Amino acid sequence: MVIFASTGYWASIGTLMLIYLTYQDFKHNRKIDDRKNYLMFGVTLSLFSHVDITLWYLAATILSVIIMTALVSKFAKGLGAGDISAIGWIYYGLTVLQPGALIGFIVLLAVIGLLHVTVKEVILKIKQPVPFFHVILITFVSTALLFRLY
């Protein structure tokens, strides 16, 4: 049996959630509703009912998400728990759908993140933490458009 369905819903719902979380991030000064991220984890898990992947690939994706989350938590001190959760489900979804898009996402996140830090620290000279979700949103939408995920 082959299951066939469109997976564009993942990127569409993800974009809506990221827009909402970006709004919250700015409105409530870096406080967001993390339940939305967990809702997206569920939506991401649902991709497995629509794509045909092996159990080993599934195990590898879970392991890589755990490693990625641990590394980001350790080294990216400027990111909040909500930011890491969002990057977690995006990472997981892209790994399942298209590993090539994941590489694109990581490169774009690095470039846009660097731009964000440069504007914040060098141009505006802001030392305290600032909202970061807009960076994730822009990166996600750019990746989804670039790799035709909608």
Added chain:
Amino acid sequence: MVKTLESVLILHTVVGLIAGIILGASLTPMCYCIDCQDSQADLSTPGQYIPSNHTYISPQGHKQSMAIENVPENTIIVGKRFIYDN
């Protein structure tokens, strides 16, 4: 019932999972048939006849896992899913 943070988060994950399964299965994809060069191949209507040995690509054509190759004769679509015997 006491609502802990974990139970709330798990509940939201389950809601998202169910919503995603329903959404993904109910969307009607128009596929591209390489052999017919038909970009509007309807592969989701129940009872639709699918020619054998034709290769179909999903709307997200770059996804190899979504491509259906060499669909056998007399393939009948049940619901939104392909069911066939080899």
